[in-house]
Amino acid sequence: MIHRGTNRGFYGLPFPGVYVTDAEGRVTEKFFHRNFATRTSAGTIRNSAIGRILSKHETPMAELSDEHVKVSAFPADEALRFESESTVYVRFEVADGYHMYGAPLPEGFIASTATVAQTKGVRIGEPKYPRTTAREFPALGVTLNVYEGVTDVAIPVILGSEILDWSLRDKPTEIELPIEVVFQACSEKVCFRPQRKQLVLKAPIGSHVMPTRNRRGRKKQAP
Amino acid sequence: MNVTTTEKAAPLILLLFLFFLALPAEANEEEKNATVRAAHEALPEGSRVDDLGITGPVPVDHPGRRYPATHDFPTGPDIGERLPDFTLPNHNGEAVDYHADRGDSKSVVVFFRSAVW
Numbered sequence: 001m002i003h004r005g006t007n008r009g010f011y012g013l014p015f016p017g018v019y020v021t022d023a024e025g026r027v028t029e030k031f032f033h034r035n036f037a038t039r040t041s042a043g044t045i046r047n048s049a050i051g052r053i054l055s056k057h058e059t060p061m062a063e064l065s066d067e068h069v070k071v072s073a074f075p076a077d078e079a080l081r082f083e084s085e086s087t088v089y090v091r092f093e094v095a096d097g098y099h100m101y102g103a104p105l106p107e108g109f110i111a112s113t114a115t116v117a118q119t120k121g122v123r124i125g126e127p128k129y130p131r132t133t134a135r136e137f138p139a140l141g142v143t144l145n146v147y148e149g150v151t152d153v154a155i156p157v158i159l160g161s162e163i164l165d166w167s168l169r170d171k172p173t174e175i176e177l178p179i180e181v182v183f184q185a186c187s188e189k190v191c192f193r194p195q196r197k198q199l200v201l202k203a204p205i206g207s208h209v210m211p212t213r214n215r216r217g218r219k220k221q222a223p
Numbered sequence: 224m225n226v227t228t229t230e231k232a233a234p235l236i237l238l239l240f241l242f243f244l245a246l247p248a249e250a251n252e253e254e255k256n257a258t259v260r261a262a263h264e265a266l267p268e269g270s271r272v273d274d275l276g277i278t279g280p281v282p283v284d285h286p287g288r289r290y291p292a293t294h295d296f297p298t299g300p301d302i303g304e305r306l307p308d309f310t311l312p313n314h315n316g317e318a319v320d321y322h323a324d325r326g327d328s329k330s331v332v333v334f335f336r337s338a339v340w
């Protein structure tokens with residue numbers, strides 16, 4: 001920031017944010033936003049601090065199952081809040097003895113992906129994929145990146161100001177997030193047909209201020 | 224007497240001209256950079272005392288301390304970097320040394336507002 005009277009710069013952190021540190025005080029993750037009105041949700045920070053993703057039984061989920069892969073989606077928080085960056089986790093659970101592929105891959109191989117479709121009132125960030133494991137396939141003569149067991153893809157989502165355009169009558173209590181997943185289950189000897197499937201996560205919306213009506217019954221805009 | 228469209232629009236055009244004339248002129252990029260400098264530039268390298276006499280825990284050119292006169296997005300210590308030592312009073316007025324008080328625990332350090340001085 002520049003002080004107008006002196007044209008000098010200010011010191012320190014000009015943006016609000018959060019540091020997560022390890023036992024030695026070293027930064028393991030940081031959450032900062034250019035817009036001071038946008039903050040990272042408690043659930044996202046909590047999961048980063050404890051080093052694992054908590055999935056409470058009361059947290060909303062969407063699920064689908066393939067013969068070899070089970071897919072579920074759930075948010076980091078019990079509800080989405082206005083201008084609070086939460087995380088939608090898409091969890092792939094691959095059956096024992098099977099694996100699926102992760103980018104980067106040679107041409108012809110299907111990488112596993114998870115995306116949230118564009119949704120009115122929601123800003124969607126880039127999915128974050130975990131590290132893959134490099135496995136050798138002697139029969140094919142290649143080394144490929146694979147996911148085995150449980151794999152969580154984290155997708156940042158922010159409930160935006162567009163929801164304030166909704167009328168009182170349509171005051172939203174939840175929002176539907178369409179999620180598309182692509183994966184291909186393989187064993188040591190055979191790969192099954194690639195799958196492209198959709199699931200819908202119904203995420204509750206936390207309490208927020210909506211446009212009200214003034215004394216004369218006319219609708220007025222929220223500040 | 225017939226009044227043409229142009230004559231009808233003349234007052235409006237004049238108003239618009241005066242409106243835009245009254246708007247503050249924005250400096251171009253060169254002008255901005257010419258008048259604003261980062262406050263630490265004239266200080267000795269490694270100095271922890273800035274030009275206002277404020278002593279900080281890290282040198283004045285540390286990303287966590289200075290705000291450059293640009294549109295950068297400085298967010299302090301990077302991932303993998305140890306947070307600096309600092310001691311601050313808690314809500315009871317007791318001095319708390321961050322690293323000493325933390326011991327071997329992980330931590331979450333929240334700047335709910337910015338920390339700029």
